[in-house]
Amino acid sequence: MATSQPIGIFDSGYGGLTVMKEILRKLPQYDYVYLGDNARAPYGNRSFETVYRYTLQCVEWFFEQGCPLVILACNTASAKALRTIQQNDLQKLNPNNRVLGVIRPTTEKIGEFTKTNKIGILATSGTVQSGSYTIEIEKFYPRIHVSQEACPIWVPLIENNEHNSPGADYFVKKHLNNILGKEQGIDVLLLACTHYPLLLNKIQQFLPAGITVLSQGEIVADSLVNYLQRHPEIEQRCSRNGERTFYTTDSAEDFDNHASIFFGQPLQSKHLAL
CATH class of the missing domain: 3.40.50.1860 (Rossmann fold)
Structure with missing residues (x-):
């Protein structure tokens, strides 16, 4: 078991940072890892199959990082991929983990x-x-x-x-x-x-x-607070060091330059090759 078990927050690009910002206001004590799949964004005009495939690949990566819980802070991924991942893939990947959306x-x-x-x-x-x-x-x-x-x-x-x-x-x-x-x-x-x-x-x-x-940010953040209260079996697995790590599948420099617009403060990301 990984020593750090952060909550994963996923988006096709930058937008999920507006949700993460609100989650951090409500739940600052947990560790978080954010992934923006900027290299393959935007998701909004892609097919169901493509969005599902990209999202599943990123969920698998989050699980490899030790995340017991992943939030799809992306409406397109929530609409086109979440249900299939929950019903078809979670049991195979890790039945004890959870993937939630924003819809x-x-x-x-x-x-x-x-x-x-x-x-x-x-x-x-x-x-x-x-x-x-x-x-x-x-x-x-x-x-x-x-x-x-x-x-x-x-x-x-x-x-x-x-x-x-x-x-x-x-x-x-x-x-x-x-x-x-x-x-x-x-x-x-x-x-x-x-x-x-x-x-x-x-x-x-x-x-x-x-x-x-x-x-959606505040609504999703409130919902996550409620979810963790109702699911201690997940909440107790989430590590609490107040750490935040950011990844992008595109240029980290470009991500950092744009991300502060969404996040409200500067950040430093790492490049992830998927």
């Missing part, structure tokens, strides 16, 4: 924020095409009507540090107008991509009054 914690809570029972999902093309949010929300809140809008240009805008530029205005307004035009009375918009919180100020600037915008 279920969000859908369990989302009904608490709407008065009209009409919500909008802003996400990558892959997450929208999977229908995962519609399916999961139906389980918990069958009366809620869900409208979805794919925003494929938002991630490149953010990763090229253009999200605060005037040039981003057109694409933010375009997708907000599209989603609000699909259903009268939408009063909650979910940012169902971990990159999108970086556009929050601009999104709110162009929204009419009375619409709540939800980011």
